[in-house]
Amino acid sequence: MTSEKGNKLARVIPEESLNNKLADEPKLDSTSQKRIGDQLRAMYDELMQQPVPDRFKDLLDQLDKKEQEKPR
Amino acid sequence: MTPEPDLRDALLAAVPSLRAFAISLSGQVDRADDLVQDTLLRALSNLHRFERGTNLNAWLFTILRNLFHSEYRKRRREVEDPDGSYAGRLKVQPEQGSRLDFEDFRSALAKLPPDQREALLLVGASGFSYEEAAHICGCAVGTIKSRVNRARFRLASLLNVDDVDDLGPDSMTRAALQNSI
Structure with a gap:
């Protein structure tokens, strides 16, 4: 890649050109991408499997009751 | 407006994914749970704005994400994490x-x-x-x-x-x- 071009890029990048801009960004090979993705999902799954704290159940139950008492 | 039982269940069902997102985003379980709670409260008081038939999770994530960022802007100095203390705080090893x-x-x-x-x-x-x-x-x-x-x-x-x-x-x-x- 030569460095002659590129110094006078428009300062405002129109939205639609961002997709093209992606092509200029370094991109991971699919193997690395998969590894990152697998690790991310594994970490996330662990969080998802945590039991829901009671406070959220209580919160929704309480609001249920409160709303029912309100005359509307 | 009374949240219908199925809506209540739908909100409750969304909690694990909201928590996972909030914890991963903020790096703090306590703060994440506060974010989720605020999200639920805001969702309940804005239920009339939710378009039935659209993606409830996406709507909830939008609320949570906006709450996180408005708080983030307020506490920017505290939240920036040059020494990786985010990771240090993030101790979630449930199993x-x-x-x-x-x-x-x-x-x-x-x-x-x-x-x-x-x-x-x-x-x-x-x-x-x-x-x-x-x-x-x-x-x-x-x-x-x-x-x-x-x-x-x-x-x-x-x-x-x-x-x-x-x-x-x-x-x-x-x-x-x-x-x-």
Whole structure:
């Protein structure tokens, strides 16, 4: 890649050109991408499997009751 | 407006994914739970704004994400994490005996700029499409794609994913051995 071009890029990048801009960004090979993705999902799954704290159940139950008492 | 039972169940069903997102985004379980609580409260008081038939999860994620950012702007100095203390605070090891060690991954995730972290979490973990993620973040699809791409690239270099020696069962075993010493 030569460095002659590129110094006078428009300062405002129109939205639609961002997709093209992606092509200029370094991109991971699919193997690395998969590894990152697998690790991310594994970490996330662990969080998802945590039991829901009671406070959220209580919160929704309480609001249920409160709303029912309100005359509307 | 009384939340219908099925809506209440739907909100409750959304909590695990909201929590996972909030914890990964903020790096603090307590703060994440506060964020989820505020999200539920705000959702309940704005139920009339929710369009039935559209994606409830996406709507909730939008609320949570906006709450996080308005709080983030307020507490920017506190939240910036040059020394990786985000990762230090993030101690979520619910299941003892889990053989997977996510510490490296978490600390790498913490080093990403928030907008990249958020985009990666939405697309790579929460299961949203690029279009949905763009809607949630209020930006263009191309912006999300670019952020996700940068996030992956940055993570790969932080985790040395390109280095084949560091990968696979060997590194897992090594990590396990190191931990057991």
